[in-house]
Amino acid sequence: MKQQQTPTSEARAAGLTLRGIVKHFGPTRVLDGVDLDIRPGEFLTLVGPSGCGKSTLLRIIAGLEAQSAGSVTIGGRSVDALPPSERDVAMVFQSYALYPHMSVAANIASPLELRRLSLFERLPLLRWLSPRRPRVMREIMTEVRAMAGQLQLEGLLDRRPAQLSGGQRQRVALGRAMVRRPAAFLMDEPLSNLDAKLRVHMRTELAELHARLGATFVYVTHDQIEAMTMSDRVALMDKGRILQLGTPSELYDTPADVTVARFIGSPPINLLEVEASAGGVIRMAGLALRAPGPGRYTIGIRPEALHLGRAAPGLLAARLRRAENLGAEWLLHAETEEGAPLAIRMTAAEHAAADALIGQVLHLSASRAGVHLFGPDGRRVAVEAAVEAPA
Amino acid sequence: MTAPRQRAEARAGAAFALPAFALILALLLAPLAALLALSVTDYRLGAMAVRLVGLDNYAALFADEVFQRSLRNTFLYVAFVLPGAVFGGLGVALLVHARRRSRAFYEVAYFLPVTATLVAMATVWQFMLHPSLGPVSALLRALGFGDVDLLNDPSLALGTLALIGLWQVIGFNMVLFLAGLSAIPRDLYEAAALDGARSGPDRFLRVTWPMLGPTTMFVTITSTITAFKVFDTVVVLTRGGPLGSTETLLYVLYLEGFQYFRTGYAAAMTVVLLAFLVLLSILQARVIDRKVHYA
Numbered sequence: 001m002k003q004q005q006t007p008t009s010e011a012r013a014a015g016l017t018l019r020g021i022v023k024h025f026g027p028t029r030v031l032d033g034v035d036l037d038i039r040p041g042e043f044l045t046l047v048g049p050s051g052c053g054k055s056t057l058l059r060i061i062a063g064l065e066a067q068s069a070g071s072v073t074i075g076g077r078s079v080d081a082l083p084p085s086e087r088d089v090a091m092v093f094q095s096y097a098l099y100p101h102m103s104v105a106a107n108i109a110s111p112l113e114l115r116r117l118s119l120f121e122r123l124p125l126l127r128w129l130s131p132r133r134p135r136v137m138r139e140i141m142t143e144v145r146a147m148a149g150q151l152q153l154e155g156l157l158d159r160r161p162a163q164l165s166g167g168q169r170q171r172v173a174l175g176r177a178m179v180r181r182p183a184a185f186l187m188d189e190p191l192s193n194l195d196a197k198l199r200v201h202m203r204t205e206l207a208e209l210h211a212r213l214g215a216t217f218v219y220v221t222h223d224q225i226e227a228m229t230m231s232d233r234v235a236l237m238d239k240g241r242i243l244q245l246g247t248p249s250e251l252y253d254t255p256a257d258v259t260v261a262r263f264i265g266s267p268p269i270n271l272l273e274v275e276a277s278a279g280g281v282i283r284m285a286g287l288a289l290r291a292p293g294p295g296r297y298t299i300g301i302r303p304e305a306l307h308l309g310r311a312a313p314g315l316l317a318a319r320l321r322r323a324e325n326l327g328a329e330w331l332l333h334a335e336t337e338e339g340a341p342l343a344i345r346m347t348a349a350e351h352a353a354a355d356a357l358i359g360q361v362l363h364l365s366a367s368r369a370g371v372h373l374f375g376p377d378g379r380r381v382a383v384e385a386a387v388e389a390p391a
Numbered sequence: 392m393t394a395p396r397q398r399a400e401a402r403a404g405a406a407f408a409l410p411a412f413a414l415i416l417a418l419l420l421a422p423l424a425a426l427l428a429l430s431v432t433d434y435r436l437g438a439m440a441v442r443l444v445g446l447d448n449y450a451a452l453f454a455d456e457v458f459q460r461s462l463r464n465t466f467l468y469v470a471f472v473l474p475g476a477v478f479g480g481l482g483v484a485l486l487v488h489a490r491r492r493s494r495a496f497y498e499v500a501y502f503l504p505v506t507a508t509l510v511a512m513a514t515v516w517q518f519m520l521h522p523s524l525g526p527v528s529a530l531l532r533a534l535g536f537g538d539v540d541l542l543n544d545p546s547l548a549l550g551t552l553a554l555i556g557l558w559q560v561i562g563f564n565m566v567l568f569l570a571g572l573s574a575i576p577r578d579l580y581e582a583a584a585l586d587g588a589r590s591g592p593d594r595f596l597r598v599t600w601p602m603l604g605p606t607t608m609f610v611t612i613t614s615t616i617t618a619f620k621v622f623d624t625v626v627v628l629t630r631g632g633p634l635g636s637t638e639t640l641l642y643v644l645y646l647e648g649f650q651y652f653r654t655g656y657a658a659a660m661t662v663v664l665l666a667f668l669v670l671l672s673i674l675q676a677r678v679i680d681r682k683v684h685y686a
Contacts (some may be wrong), residue, residue: 064581085587097578101601110597114587122596176586 013041013086013216014075014183016061021070023240030056032240034070038184040230043210043217047227048237049263055188058220062091062186073129075183085114090114090177094189096169098161098176105144105157108175112140115180147175167198174209183217191226203229224264228252236260253286258374261300265333268342269300269372282373285316286365289383297381298374303331303345305370308354308362315363318342320356334362426665429658436652445558448659458660460635461643464549468639469618471553472560476614477607479557480564485599488572498569501562509559513627516555522594542628551626552637560617564610569669571606575599608679612672640664658675 011264016038023031031053038044046054059065061072063084068378072079079087090111098107114121116139121130148154151171170190177185190206191199207230210217221227227234228248235245236259244256248264255261261269273296276282280291284299285306291297309315318334332344344364346354356362373381430448434441450456478566487497504512519525522540531539541551588594622641625631631638631646644664648657 062585063583064584083589084581084584085589090586091582091584091585093578095576095578097576097582099579099582099597099601101604110583111586114583114593114597119590122593124596176582268512 012183013183013214015040015042016075016184016216016218017071017073018057018061019071019073020070020117021057021060022068023053023060023065024068030240031067034237034240034242036235036242036245038122038216038218040075041214041216043207043219043230044218045221045227045231045233045234046237047221047224047234047263048224053238053240054220054222054237058091058186058188058218061087061184061218062089063087064091088183089186090180090182090184091186091188092170092173092177092190094192096161096173096190096193098169098172100161102155103158103160104148104164104175105141107161107172108144108147108179109151110176111180112143113137116140136307144175145181147179150178151175163224165209166194167202170194170202178213182215184218185213187217187219189221190219191221192223199226206230225266228264238263253369254380255300255372256380258298258300258378261374265302267303267345268289269302270306270340270342272299272301272336272340274299275295283314283387284366284371286312286314287368287371289371289373291381291383296376297376298378300372300374301366303343305367306344306364306366308344308346308356309365311363315365316342317361317363318356319361322357323351323358332356332362334364392660404423421674426658426661429655430662431659432655434655434658436648436654444655448656449663451656452659454662457564457635457638457643461638461640464636464638465619465621468549468556468621470552471550472556472618472621473555473611473614475557476560476564476618477610479561480610480614481568481603481607483561483565484568484572488569498566501565503562504559505563505566508626509555509623512675513555513624516624517628543633545634547638548629548633552621552628555624555628556618556621560614564614567606567610568603571603572599575602604679608675611679612675615671615675616668619664619671 016036018034018038021031021034022029034053036056039251046057047106048054056065060067061074063082067080074087074089084091099110116136117130117133121127121133121136127133145154145157150159151174153168153171153175156164156168156172158186161172164172170193173190187206188255194202203226206217206219210230219226219230220377227236228251231248232252233245233247235242236251237243238257238259244251244260246254251260251264255264256268258271262271272284274282274284275296276291276294276295280293282289282291282297285301286309289299306316314354316336318336320332320334322333324331324333325348327348329345329347332346332351334342334344336342342364344362373383375381431443431445433444433447457538471660483501487494487501489490490497519527520541522528522538522543527541528539529538539547541547575598579602580594583597586597588597620641621639622645624641625637625642626645629637640660641664644657644660647653647660
């Protein structure tokens with residue numbers, strides 16, 4: 001099958017549907033029934049700790065790995081029986097996977113060559129016998145040069161990958177993916193080999209690229225900041241399942257699971273073990289929350305939801321251990337009486353007003369919006385009504 | 392830094408380098424110098440007097456029919472063995488690399504001829520190729536080739552030795568190619584699969600073959616040198632015969648040096664052999680090197 005794609009810049013975006021994807025490696029169950037609908041043109045990030053199955057899921061979409069059960073549909077077409085090259089997706093690898101023996105131009109041209117020329121027309125020596133090869137190669141090189149222009153690689157077309165910087169290699173890998181105008185881009189931790197400064201820069205570039213191309217991006221990362229800053233929606237995975245799928249704000253503001261709460265946000269959410277009274281009431285940091293019933297719960301408080309106050313009954317007492325000046329804001333590290341660590345985030349102005357000294361006991365109140373309650377199974381528990389604590 | 396201190400450091404540095412340099416001198420350079428010196432004399436092993444003869448030995452060499460024939464035979468042998476050694480080794484490595492559970496077995500099996508000394512294995516070959524008793528000859532008869540005496544037919548003997556040489560070297564090259572294959576990042580095959588490489592030849596041409604460049608260069612050079620130095624099969628199986636059809640460079644050199652004791656003449660021959668080997672290696676490295684190293 002030849003895919004003759006016209007070099008127009010109209011958006012080609014396909015939706016992806018995953019149904020019941022299961023993957024075993026021997027006795028290990030890496031993916032445990034994943035359902036996911038990715039909208040056309042969406043920037044969807046699969047994020048999670050290493051070993052959660054996110055890369056395997058991406059590789060199953062690409063066709064590099066066969067699922068043990070379940071089905072993948074790309075642009076309304078079932079691709080389960082199709083090889084990677086016919087799934088109309090391009091992939092950017094963590095290592096970039098550029099051909100080291102080829103120039104930048106040849107690397108970018110590679111997908112077009114493989115699609116538009118027959119094996120015979122690519123064979124060493126014999127290829128020169130093909131009458132249509134020169135014309136096809138001219139067309140391909142025109143497209144490659146246009147692509148290089150878009151990615152600021154014009155001056156580097158004759159270089160080998162080894163002669164490029166990390167950021168340049170990254171752009172060549174993008175060029176190779178973009179040149180054949182796939183319906184979806186699959187990216188496997190593409191920024192993790194770059195230094196911190198370049199990574200921040202490339203985040204912006206990738207987000208802009210997505211906006212410009214209008215194509216569907218499926219992006220795998222273990223970095224929650226990348227997930228939060230670039231994505232339309234984020235699927236947070238753990239132990240082979242999607243724990244929560246939602247916009248970055250939804251994941252941050254209403255984490256469905258304690259793992260989600262812990263994973264999203266930096267510094268991470270403060271988690272404290274609490275006991276609800278017989279009536280299901282939990283008193284914590286100046287708040288009274290009504291849980292569905294008595295028993296043990298985990299309460300999560302975002303660092304920015306904690307505020308310093310004067311000593312008062314019902315407030316959370318914690319001894320200040322360390323204070324970090326981040327310029328615009330301060331990060332305080334404290335320890336509760338039970339020995340649980342607490343992070344408190346505040347503006348520089350708040351910090352100046354509070355004059356918190358190391359070793360001093362802080363009295364902390366929490367604002368309701370940054371407080372989440374999780375049951376013994378780790379799932380979010382709806383807090384029915386919050387009653388103000390008696391002063 | 393002051394001048395005396397610099398001198399002291401230089402002296403210390405030289406002192407550290409001295410042992411290694413002395414060893415290189417004694418073990419590598421001195422024998423080579425002795426060889427060059429011998430090659431311009433008429434020295435015979437055990438002789439009391441030695442006379443400088445200048446380049447007479449070299450002049451004699453190039454007039455010597457036996458030497459010229461051995462040179463021709465050696466080049467023929469190399470030309471026959473080299474492609475088989477490189478592409479045979481690569482082919483076997485590709486097949487073995489794809490095995491999972493049986494890979495260890497094949498690796499050992501193919502490597503056995505490398506570990507077995509050729510002199511010992513030559514007796515097996517002698518039996519196998521025996522005109523009346525050997526299974527190979529029986530097979531050829533059964534296939535309708537009539538009575539073929541592979542080792543005693545002047546038109547076949549060199550080719551037969553080349554096949555035995557190939558039999559021995561393929562396993563070694565396979566191991567080198569296997570190492571090369573294992574070092575190719577899997578990512579590249581995956582990138583090629585997404586780019587549109589669907590068939591084996593596509594993957595081979597786009598990824599495997601170019602990525603094996605450095606290995607191929609190494610295998611080509613070592614195989615050339617091994618083939619150039621063919622000796623043991625000649626001594627054990629044919630003694631240069633029949634009609635000198637298997638006289639190779641090293642065998643003739645051995646005859647001159649250790650049978651006829653014309654040490655000076657043999658030294659000149661050795662110099663020529665060395666010159667060929669060095670020249671070939673440089674040539675191959677020069678030509679291929681530019682195309683195989685990407686970093």
